[in-house]
Amino acid sequence: MKSLATALSSHLQRENTKLTTCWRVTRTDGLVQGFTSGDKQLVIGGVIYKASTGFSASAFAQDNSLAVRNLELNSALSDDSISETDLVGGRYDYARVDIFLVNWENPPTTLLVDPPNHILMISGFLGEVSLTDVRYSAEIRSFAQLLQQKIGTLTTQGCRAVFGDSKCTKDLTALTDNLTINSVTNNRQFTVSSGRGNGFFELGEVTFTSGENNGFKSTVLSFIGNQFQLFEPMPYDIQVGTTIRAVAGCAKTVGACKSYSNILNYQGEPHIPGEDRFLGGFEG
Known part of the structure; x- marks a missing residue:
């Protein structure tokens, strides 16, 4: 009682x-x-x-x-x-x-x-x-x-770590840029001035640091010709002059991990057999 x-x-x-x-x-x-x-x-x-x-x-x-x-x-x-x-x-x-x-x-x-x-x-x-x-x-x-909720670690071929977290351990300082939006196509697409190559921020994260969307984050779908395309539109209209913080992405593959010289911290099991192997049987 x-x-x-x-x-x-x-x-x-x-x-x-x-x-x-x-x-x-x-x-x-x-x-x-x-x-x-x-x-x-x-x-x-x-x-x-x-x-x-x-x-x-x-x-x-x-x-x-x-x-x-x-x-x-x-x-x-x-x-x-x-x-x-x-x-x-x-x-x-x-x-x-x-x-x-x-x-x-x-x-x-x-x-x-x-x-x-x-x-x-x-x-x-x-x-x-x-x-x-x-x-x-x-x-x-x-x-x-x-x-x-079930608690435990799954076995996956891809890396389970979040890029830059305590398991990944990659320092993202050199892979993070503070940028200003120069032009806006819509609430998913906008252009900045950046010296990074095409694809650098793909699968990375953009955080708005000013404007009405301040604090909102989104995953980057593509980065081509200094134009960002986000997976989801921002809730508020994006304005020219808005500042963002952009972090490079990682495809969570062995190749991506090697490109960042971080293969020793790869949090996946890339050589385990997939479901197709079990369904297809094994040769004697």
């Missing part, structure tokens, strides 16, 4: 309560946003919980088992709260979500007290999001789902 603060526990004994649902979103970039299903704005722990956002939640059941408990939230899209562009652009990917009940007439000043003056319903992270013209529906996945 949950232990609650005396004020909230006494309030729950009443025939009519004044409970409202709040949800707190913490993005991976550190931005914290608060929302409430009531019509009164609340301030809890320095976070403003906005009212009248069209918030609603699906039914939710919880027990003391490790079964995955998911919840679906529905709310209106808004430029000053959660916008379609930010959702599509990935700013809310893996955001932490805490949903709890409070007495809106006497809300807690902080969530960091014991016993709490709020009722925590679920903590989890943002899962699948679907959009309509003016609303979004988001699945909140409980942390129990993390226990369903």
Whole structure:
């Protein structure tokens, strides 16, 4: 049984309560946003919980088992709260979500007290999001789902390391350029001034360091004649003069690893037989 603060526990004994649902979103970039299903704005722990956002939640059941408990939230899209562009652009990917009940007439000043003056319903992270013209529906996945993931290293012919990580160990300093966009074709294609040859940044990564797309990243599909083509379009319009940080790519093959003089750190098994060998049988 949950232990609650005396004020909230006494309030729950009443025939009519004044409970409202709040949800707190913490993005991976550190931005914290608060929302409430009531019509009164609340301030809890320095976070403003906005009212009248069209918030609603699906039914939710919880027990003391490790079964995955998911919840679906529905709310209106808004430029000053959660916008379609930010959702599509990935700013809310893996955001932490805490949903709890409070007495809106006497809300807690902080969530960091014991016993709490709020009722925590679920903590989890943002899962699948679907959009309509003016609303979004988001699945909140409980942390129990993390226990369903298989953990281990797979055997693959290609390299499993991320280019430049602790397993790869390649220093990317000399393979990274800070560039300025000179012309824009669309939200996937733009041109810079660079002394790098064709294909240098292919399968690499571009990070926008200014403009409306500041902080967004994308994998490079091609780099030909100083023109970048990204795998996915940026969520906001790309403007001339925007700065980017571009990192060279790696094809995760033995040949690519040798070209970077890093074959000793190749994280793959290129000589294991493939599925076609097993399906075709072996010669006696």
